[in-house]
Amino acid sequence: MAENFSSLFPASDDCTVAPDALIDKYSAKLPAYLIDLWKSSGLGKYRDGLIELVNPEDYEEVLHIWLGKATPNYVPFAISAFGELFYYRKLTETDEDVCMIDIQYRKIDVLTWDLTAFFEDYLVDDYNRDFWLREKLFNEAIVKNGKLEKSEVYTFVPVLAFGGAEEIAYLQKGKADVYQHLVFSMTA
Numbered sequence: 195m196a197e198n199f200s201s202l203f204p205a206s207d208d209c210t211v212a213p214d215a216l217i218d219k220y221s222a223k224l225p226a227y228l229i230d231l232w233k234s235s236g237l238g239k240y241r242d243g244l245i246e247l248v249n250p251e252d253y254e255e256v257l258h259i260w261l262g263k264a265t266p267n268y269v270p271f272a273i274s275a276f277g278e279l280f281y282y283r284k285l286t287e288t289d290e291d292v293c294m295i296d297i298q299y300r301k302i303d304v305l306t307w308d309l310t311a312f313f314e315d316y317l318v319d320d321y322n323r324d325f326w327l328r329e330k331l332f333n334e335a336i337v338k339n340g341k342l343e344k345s346e347v348y349t350f351v352p353v354l355a356f357g358g359a360e361e362i363a364y365l366q367k368g369k370a371d372v373y374q375h376l377v378f379s380m381t382a
Contacts, residue, residue, distance in 0.1 A: 209238030
């Protein structure tokens with residue numbers, strides 16, 4: 195039997211059901227799959243923090259800084275354990291995609307053309323978890339640095355652009371939004 199998101203990414207104890215006001219605000223902007231996930235498992239870390247579902251309001255400013263403008267139909271919804279920001283784009287009435295801002299390499303990648311497929315196909319794929327989420331390094335980081343708290347990520351010190359490396363010796367913990375702002379300002 196194939197793995198699905200909920201079996202491969204169990205919700206951590208820190209997950210909290212999204213407040214009704216947040217659900218009301220984003221129910222017209224986001225697909226039902228994500229809204230249902232917010233209602234059932236909630237916002238917080240999944241698979242010990244390999245990915246964290248976030249309150250979009252907390253990351254809109256970060257998204258706008260990295261994109262260079264505010265775009266109302268783009269909604270940040272998750273971060274990786276290393277600070278990459280995932281956002282949903284409603285392109286037309288029928289077209290959508292999920293993008294990732296790779297803060298270390300200053301690039302944006304379109305990962306999938308459907309939000310449900312992002313969770314149920316993309317994240318359950320072994321290659322994608324290893325390549326895009328750095329799952330092996332993440333597993334080492336938990337052992338060496340401990341689990342991440344809500345809104346916390348493993349940070350590369352120094353950032354990769356300044357000589358850091360994707361190795362355990364270069365990892366520390368930090369606040370996700372602060373790290374995203376710092377990397378942006380340092381590498382601009």
